[in-house]
Amino acid sequence: MNILVTGGLGYIGSHTVVELIENNYEVIIIDNLSNSELFILDNIKKITGVKPKFYNEDLLDLNKTNEVINKHDIDGVIHFAAFKSVSESIKYPLKYYRNNLLSLINILRSMDENNISNIVFSSSCTVYGQPDKLPVSENAPFKKAESPYSKSKQISEQIIEDFVNSNDNISSISLRYFNPVGAHDSGMIGELPIGIPDNLVPYITQTAAGIRDELSVFGNDYNTSDGTAIRDYIHVVDLAKAHLMAIKRLNNSKKKNIFEFFNVGKGTGFSVMDVINSFEKINNIKLKYSFKDRRDGDIEEIYSDVTKSKNILKWQAEKNLDDMMSSAWKWQKYLK
Numbered sequence: 001m002n003i004l005v006t007g008g009l010g011y012i013g014s015h016t017v018v019e020l021i022e023n024n025y026e027v028i029i030i031d032n033l034s035n036s037e038l039f040i041l042d043n044i045k046k047i048t049g050v051k052p053k054f055y056n057e058d059l060l061d062l063n064k065t066n067e068v069i070n071k072h073d074i075d076g077v078i079h080f081a082a083f084k085s086v087s088e089s090i091k092y093p094l095k096y097y098r099n100n101l102l103s104l105i106n107i108l109r110s111m112d113e114n115n116i117s118n119i120v121f122s123s124s125c126t127v128y129g130q131p132d133k134l135p136v137s138e139n140a141p142f143k144k145a146e147s148p149y150s151k152s153k154q155i156s157e158q159i160i161e162d163f164v165n166s167n168d169n170i171s172s173i174s175l176r177y178f179n180p181v182g183a184h185d186s187g188m189i190g191e192l193p194i195g196i197p198d199n200l201v202p203y204i205t206q207t208a209a210g211i212r213d214e215l216s217v218f219g220n221d222y223n224t225s226d227g228t229a230i231r232d233y234i235h236v237v238d239l240a241k242a243h244l245m246a247i248k249r250l251n252n253s254k255k256k257n258i259f260e261f262f263n264v265g266k267g268t269g270f271s272v273m274d275v276i277n278s279f280e281k282i283n284n285i286k287l288k289y290s291f292k293d294r295r296d297g298d299i300e301e302i303y304s305d306v307t308k309s310k311n312i313l314k315w316q317a318e319k320n321l322d323d324m325m326s327s328a329w330k331w332q333k334y335l336k
């Protein structure tokens with residue numbers, strides 16, 4: 001079975017490509033290397049023994065996208081390609097709307113023209129904003145998006161829903177990721193943050209590696225057990241496996257015209273201090289950190305209700321926080 005993976009050299013895409021290859025899928029990647037590097041392709045080969053077909057093309061070019069798709073008999077698409085920095089999206093909203101929305105529209109058009117039915121889409125828990133109830137389930141309404149990035153995910157899900165409603169041949173599953181962290185056990189693929197990381201775990205690993213002087217813990221006066229904010233961290237390998245379950249579900253379904261969405265989290269909240277303590281303990285490293293004011297725009301607490309994913313997608317996370325922190329450090333040491 002041939003699966004087109006857009007953004008397949010990126011952080012989550014590359015881990016999903018590995019899982020697909022290990023489950024005997026043929027993988028075709030389109031990635032314009034705007035936020036990834038070619039050595040990841042070689043490392044996928046080192047891990048799996050297979051070098052997937054790779055096209056360095058921009059999805060904003062519909063003709064080129066069609067050319068790639070025409071060359072292969074594609075059975076399904078997993079669409080990762082997008083820009084993902086919340087802070088950058090606030091600075092450059094048009095850049096974000098253009099890339100994230102037009103690449104999706106082009107993929108959907110190309111699927112339609114080439115008679116491809118199934119797409120798995122990378123969404124985010126950010127579509128919920130600050131939810132009223134925890135754990136947050138898929139029934140929670142979309143709140144006002146806090147950034148153009150978040151809005152691009154809300155709009156993308158709506159574009160897909162409208163397209164599925166208008167076209168009997170299209171089916172889709174959106175996966176709403178919570179906080180993906182960690183790396184492959186081999187330590188040869190992982191997240192490549194550009195510049196100074198915004199996210200907690202790359203900041204921790206870069207501090208441990210001596211690239212950053214000190215980690216700032218944003219806020220220790222939240223209404224949580226240790227005062228630091230709570231998130232639902234999910235190991236990227238567990239997350240990659242959810243994509244396999246989603247593409248299988250679409251490809252095996254007798255029902256046509258599916259539009260579904262699932263939370264992909266661990267279902268457990270960890271505080272910033274839980275993450276730091278786990279990193280220090282499992283890697284036997286003392287981390288330099290200090291408490292600072294809360295970061296603008298941060299919410300106090302969010303974690304997922306994963307009942308629907310367990311029951312319908314037949315998926316649940318297996319790896320624990322220590323696995324996330326040990327693999328993240330292994331990857332950082334590989335990069336260093």
Ligand code: NAD
Pocket residue numbers: 006007008009010011012013030031032033034035036057058059060079080081082083084099103122123124125177178179180192
């Ligand atoms: P990433 O930046 O590592 O990977 C995205 C890949 O897409 C990159 O390799 C980039 O070069 C490629 N790309 C971007 N625009 C493209 C275009 N126009 N044409 C071709 N290739 C293009 O990001 P990631 O962390 O792997 O995230 C993957 C998806 O998951 C994104 O849609 C992101 O918004 C979503 N997501 C990520 C997180 C997270 O924390 N990493 C959380 C929730 C949702």
Ligand code: UD1
Pocket residue numbers: 086087124125126178179180198199200201203215216217218219229230231272295297298
């Ligand atoms: C951010 C994005 C979210 C995206 C997610 C991907 C925002 C507002 N949200 O979520 O859309 O899906 O990344 O993983 O940017 N922290 C520190 N020190 C740091 C960095 C972070 O204390 O140097 C704290 C934060 O205040 C937060 C927690 O660590 O409480 C997690 O932060 P981060 O990794 O940036 O993720 P989110 O803010 O949850």
